[in-house]
Amino acid sequence: MNRSQFLRLSATGAVAFAFRPRWALGAINFDFQGIPAGLRPYLQTPRPDSIWVSWWSDADTQTYVDFGTSAAALTQTVSGTVNVMGTNYCYHSVRLTGLQPNTYYYYRARTENVTSEIFRFRTPKAIGTATGRFRVLVIGDNQIIDPEQRRYERLVERAKKKVEDLYGVPIEEAIDLVLLPGDQVDVGTLEHYRHLHFKFCGWISPSVPIMTTIGNHETYSDPGLANYKAVFNYDDLSCLGVTSPDPEVYYAYQLANIAFVHASSEHTTTAQTTWVQNLVNAANAAPGLDWMISLCHRPYQAEQYIGDISSWMRNTAMPVFAQTQKHVLNIGAHHHLYARGQTRQWPVYHIISGGSAWDQYWGQSNESNYDDVQKTIANWAWQLIEFDLDAKTMDVRCFAEANVRFPTATRWSYNSRLIDQFSRKLNVTATPQKPALTNTFSAPVTLPVQLTSTPYQTTSGEAMNSTWFQVAADAAFTNLKIDQIRDVENMYGDTGSPLYEPVNTNAGVDILKFTIATSGLPNGTYQARVRHRDTNTLWSPWSDVVSFTVTGSVTADPKLTLQKSVYPPTENFSVAFENGAGHVKDWIGIYKKGQSPGSSNSTTWSYLNNSTTAPATAIRNGSLNFTYDLPVGEWFAAFFTADGYTELAPRVSFYVGNMVTMTPGEDAYDEGETARINFTNSPAGTKDWIGIFKVGTNPAPNVAAKWSYAAAASGFRDFTGLAKGYYYAVFMVNDGYQEISTRVPFSVGSLISSVSMESAQVSQGSDFTVHFSDGPGIAKDWIGIFKEGETPGVNVLTAYLYFAGAASGSVNFHLPDLPPGNYFAAMFTNDSYTEVSNRVTFTVLGKPPLEFEQASLEGNQMRLRWKSESGKTYRIQKSTGLTTGWTDVRTVTATGSSHEELVPVDRATQPTCFFRVTDE
Structure with missing residues (x-):
């Protein structure tokens, strides 16, 4: 919902017209004519x-539709209902039944006071x-x-x-x-x-x-x-x-x-x-x-x-x-x-x-x-x-x-x-043919490297639309480093003023080639593949995989990655690893939270080749699939080298068990009201807990606004004394910060957010800033400017700015044409007219008149000197009478705080002449 045009609700009447299409007129008349008058x-x-026919009236009480298969024979009449939904809002509805498929019907709608023209539908x-x-x-x-x-x-x-x-x-x-x-x-x-x-x-x-x-x-x-x-x-x-x-x-x-x-x-x-x-x-x-x-x-x-x-x-x-x-x-x-x-x-x-x-x-x-x-x-x-x-x-x-x-x-x-x-x-089943990468890598390569696909081929007659290049650190392509689809045409952005034409960012790009830039991959061994897509959205099979090793690039830190932080019991899980130490006995182990590798045995483990037998050559990048059924609880994956317990990378924590479902008793609580959070499917640990946090903060020690243990499989917890604000509740386990639920938002109080301005007065044409805090954190929250006394959602919106869902910050308004007057600014949430902050009022002051320092007649010239702003453009105008039109004499650009001009005066033909200077 963009609001840079500021439009008022209205209920104006329509203007009748007759549209004559191509077969009658010979060309489209794009001039706006307005909806024809009448019902x-x-x-x-x-x-x-069957079909429904509906319309509105101010106060009519009768509802009829006459219809038939000929305009000259509306032989059937059906009465309907009228729903009086408000003053001047009577809604008429008729359902025509017993119709034949794929048949034209003529009809008219009528009440006791108005009858429509005859229309036709199929x-x-x-x-x-x-x-x-x-x-x-x-x-x-x-x-x-x-x-x-x-x-x-x-x-x-x-x-x-x-x-x-x-x-x-x-x-x-x-x-x-x-x-x-x-x-x-x-x-x-x-x-x-x-x-x-x-x-x-x-x-x-x-x-x-x-x-x-x-x-x-x-x-x-x-x-x-x-x-x-x-x-x-x-x-x-x-x-x-x-x-x-x-x-x-x-x-x-x-x-x-x-x-x-x-x-x-x-x-x-x-x-x-x-x-x-x-x-x-x-x-x-x-x-x-x-x-x-x-x-x-x-x-x-x-x-x-x-x-x-x-x-x-x-x-x-x-x-x-x-x-x-x-x-x-x-x-x-x-x-x-x-x-x-x-x-x-x-x-x-x-x-x-x-x-x-x-x-x-x-x-x-x-x-x-x-x-x-x-x-x-x-x-x-x-x-x-x-x-x-x-x-x-x-x-x-x-x-x-x-x-x-x-x-x-x-x-x-x-x-x-x-x-x-x-x-x-739907009747085309042929997909593009399987492509191949033409690259051959017989030795390690230095970047940049260009991956090249064979030409697009198909028997379907469809043109090529896309290519998809993937480069992964593992043969299963679960640890992707490059994952890029490119289309033959990609419209993104525009050319700017004055035409604002769409820009094809792929113009001149050969999408059958993909260049891995310098430092685009760290040193290591990788797998690459490609596929093609046609204009019928069908993909070819993936090409055969090509392996290559990068050298001379950046050296990245070892790293472990899991796809999720919570896994249901018995679900297999994959651990991606990167930048191993290069030892054939590098390995990954899975431990319970609190265990110390070396002092405690891992619950399950594997060398980097998904085996308990070391590989013949070292593996640096890839992924391991673990099928061991871990008991419910908190776990971590650790990355070790050389068959020992020297850890290469930070540990990655995860939880095995079901996600807890939480719902607030209400989405919005009054200030001082008890906030209830319901939960189900909990592991019921004695130190499992629910934390309440302000929007914009993350769980950490001493950050929770409120908290409570939740040692039950289901139930609720009540939280009192919450200050006005936007919050979320989240479920965590065993006195820690492992989140095992989605964050559920709720609010306490009304007009929670705050807006402010540095000054209650703004000079016309000057930029001004509105500061905000304690926002709901929703992507399309916005600051709106309205005239004093107007109602948001009904009256004219003067200006607006989104701020990308930040909970606090500021927005800068540039409104050089904002007229003098009284205004207010407020925050609205989620692209709506729901007001969530105080109103800050301000006044736009009219521009003071330009101040002349000298205006004197010197022979046939007038010397004009005025206080100016360096770099600003001014227009000198003259008139033979204050009530007659003004004509331009010249336009000048000031170079200092005072500017002077001599302008000619024809005293013989214009005995009376007035001059003025404007910066408009």
């Missing part, structure tokens, strides 16, 4: 035999249909409700016009479904649902059904989603016989032979994960289903505001979705731009469809170039997905309309520019 119904929840194809075309329009975040810019309304209008131009037919003949991947509103109020989402979708909502996904903004001002559940009719949806346990929060349905799965990134429960697994199991067994598309508002990956993604989708849900080859695309939003990538190991595309919401652009946030994102393009855009059900192909095109970095007057100048296109073909 604009909203279609949702399409089924082959019912979906019969479930399981695998012939013909199926097209989906995808448009991301709506959010902004603004009577002037009307961003989302413009985006929808342009998408409609382009679609009708592409196919030469009205939109209901071209598009089967519209998908919205979340943040349909900025806050979940009735005003936003009616006057933002329903209104701005009015270009297409009477003709094509729309299906939404829950985003974080739906929960703002409506955490229980009461309004969302009231206006969207999803409660009876199911897919492949699988019903959601929370059907109005996450839901799935099948149209033709495609399953659409709307997950919620805001409700990542075990129940939702189980539901996804059940859907995947059913999809694999369903002969009438070929495709699965998932939606989740927070994306799978993002290169701006890094880390602001759905960890549930990335780490939990996507591995489940990947169990079926039918899952080919994940659609996210949340970031207000377009991005596209491919998951590293699975043939699945993922995109960000960010719509046209709050500003987001390069250089605004923390950024990183990830190898599972091929393109990030900071444009306002929409996507068109086309399935050829016969050929089993999916083609996706992305069309850009605007760039927020352009001036307002030229912002919407892309005119549906095609910025990306990709496809997925």
Whole structure:
């Protein structure tokens, strides 16, 4: 949610217009015309035999839809319900049933006071249909409700016009479904649902059904989603016989032979994960289903505001979705731009469809170039997905309309520019052929070294898209030193002013070659391999492994690494080792915490070759797999040399046992209230304990705010006397600091965070700093500036800055055009309008007028001298009257604290003349 445009809630009326598409006009008219006037119904929840029709009124009590298969014969009438949700918020709903699949119907909606024009829609194809075309329009975040810019309304209008131009037919003949991947509103109020989402979708909502996904903004001002559940009719949806346990929060349905799965990134429960697994199991067994598309508002990956993604989708849900080859695309939003990538190991595309919401652009946030994102393009855009059900192909095109970095007057100048296109073909099974590394290493090498792959080859006809180079310290490739995917095209960043064009960072790069830079690897022996990926997202087999030894590089310290810090009982675990001493009897031992190697025997051990027999040659880098069933408890791995007990590297501690599950009794406690922490699955040790820590600190001696032993398998502990603040609770074992639970956050008190400024007065045009402390530590916490007396989330936002989730720090505002007046600054959390700090008020003082030191007439010249600022530009202007227009005389740049100019005066033609100097 970017807020550099500062927009007010509004409920303005629409303007009627007539759009004539290509077949009538000959070219697209991209000029913004506004949604036609009149009642604009909203279609949702399409089924082959039914559809919902909804609309709003101020106070009407009757609800009817007349429909039929001809515009001239609306022979059937269905009455519906009206839900009076508030003053001037009457929500009308009608479900049309008994419809025929793949059939056009004409209809009109009416009440006692208003009747819509006649619209037309097409019912979906019969479930399981695998012939013909199926097209989906995808448009991301709506959010902004603004009577002037009307961003989302413009985006929808342009998408409609382009679609009708592409196919030469009205939109209901071209598009089967519209998908919205979340943040349909900025806050979940009735005003936003009616006057933002329903209104701005009015270009297409009477003709094509729309299906939404829950985003974080739906929960703002409506955490229980009461309004969302009231206006969207999803409660009876199911897919492949699988019903959601929370059907109005996450839901799935099948149209033709495609399953659409709307997950919620805001409700990542075990129940939702189980539901996804059940859907995947059913999809694999369903002969009438070929495709699965998932939606989740927070994306799978993002290169701006890094880390602001759905960890549930990335780490939990996507591995489940990947169990079926039918899952080919994940659609996210949340970031207000377009991005596209491919998951590293699975043939699945993922995109960000960010719509046209709050500003987001390069250089605004923390950024990183990830190898599972091929393109990030900071444009306002929409996507068109086309399935050829016969050929089993999916083609996706992305069309850009605007760039927020352009001036307002030229912002919407892309005119549906095609910025990306990709496809997925299910009927192509051939993968790229297995490549090989052409390198031969007969002796140790010095860096840099270039690894070179054989050329890309395939029988599928697909072009090469990616290469994947890996270099590891072990033959099993568990201890990776280089792990790099590169695509033939990688869009990351832009060219800056004035065009802000995307930059292909791989332009001119031969991705079949990878150079290991000087000091890119320490001395040692390594394994290398490569594979190729085609434009259908399919990988080749890995090449045969090539081994090489690096010499003359840096000497790195020996090191042990474990993949986890907690292992369930009986689970095998791997210990990676690096930079051994080079002795054939270097070894790794596993000991109980508290044991002293040499004085105590190891519980299990191995030489570096995974054997109790020393290798013929020394091994320096690799990994060992331990299969010994260690008892529950605390352990450490140690690295020894020469069959002795001289340790080469710091020990690595870990725990064997189940993770403890902890939950706070409440997410937020009042100041002075007892905070309860529940726990289950504990090892019940007499010195196991729960620690309460301030956000921003880590467990260590004398750091815990509160603590308590927890010598029980399950139960709770109450903590009293916690000061106002943001905390987390964590479970640790045996009086130590080995964490065996996830950290669970909670808060005590309200307006916990603090903001301050050095001065309550700011000179107009000057930068100023806002300091903050005791923040919640969430990535999209932000400082907002509002005018005095305004309400965040309702009134105009003047300025904002994120601060990357720091618990304390400062942000510097550069607002040269901030008008004089009274303002306040406050902290808000998690990309919302939830205020978590005090307000600090300040006044912006108007610029004092320039002070003249001399203004005198000298013959036909006027001598002007004024107090100036060195290096600043000033404009001298004149006028024949104080109330008439001013014309420029000259522009000058001051070189000191006082500047003087002589300007001519034509006393004969201008007996009266006024002069002024401005620095504007």
